[in-house]
Amino acid sequence: MVTDVKVPQDLWQDDGMEAVITNWLASDGANVRNGALIAEIMVEKSQFEITAPADGVLTIGKQVDDIVRKGDVIGKIT
């Protein structure tokens, strides 16, 4: 089973606002646990922690400094 790692939909209102991935705290291919902090994104000087939505192996889809929007998939867990 594959679980998407997504930028949450409800953290900010402006649909046009872009965030940047500032940090991956787990490596590509690493085993991660549900709820573990794996990435950080920043928008409007606000740092949002992204946690693993499932147990499994992380595949990073977007790199540090990539631009993302609400709902974007930034990685997968299998």
Add this chain to the structure above:
Amino acid sequence: MTTPAATDPVRELALADALAWEAARLAEIAAGGRTSAVLLWSCEPALVAPSRLSRLPGFARACTRAADAGWPVHLRATGGDLVPQGPGIVNLTLMFLRPQGAAPRLEDAYRQLTAPICEALSDAGISSCYGSVPGAFCDGRFNVTVKGQKFAGTAQRWRPMAGGEAVQTHALMLMRTPDENTVAILNRFYRDCGIDQVIRASAHVGLHDLVQSDEGKTSQLGFLRTIADRVHSWSACNLSERGQSTSNQSLPGNSPV
């Protein structure tokens, strides 16, 4: 006029202690142990950088040179950019639990944080608004500005938790306009990190430059007491709605916000 320490709404802290207090309270909220926390604080001269800057190749050299000049560098958890700290600056940290899907979102959280600041300015006869200020340090759309100059900068950190998020919001308020020496330190730090960015002192304004010079200290105390009253009311309201809250707990001394 000498103000008794017990009535001073601002807690003087070592910067490391203030950052540790913020980290501990955010963790407690995320663990479900608290629903809010508030701190009005000031610290020694230092630079505070978001952790992402620490990955830059010139960061170590920039830190060494800043420390040698009397500005040790600390990392912080919230977003944003490099900022100075010191006696001319007062910080407001406001933290809360945000239930999943409920207000406030990022924009509302900034308004909630800055409302007491704007109200205190208004009480002092100073009108303010939000906006970016080119040339200001740690510039952002949710700066509190007065006549086009930056008076307060803001930042946040959001941590997912069961049923919602733990939210840390932070405002840095200028009691005194940054001097040229402070700005030179910031600009040298950027150059050492290889960042093409120039800060200008004229992009900022401190409270003392917004009020009559002979009323500066009195105005500052009144301004900060107004903010303390507002956030205390907010905290009490949060307490009655959601349960446990805290102001300035786990710190030395006994003068809560």
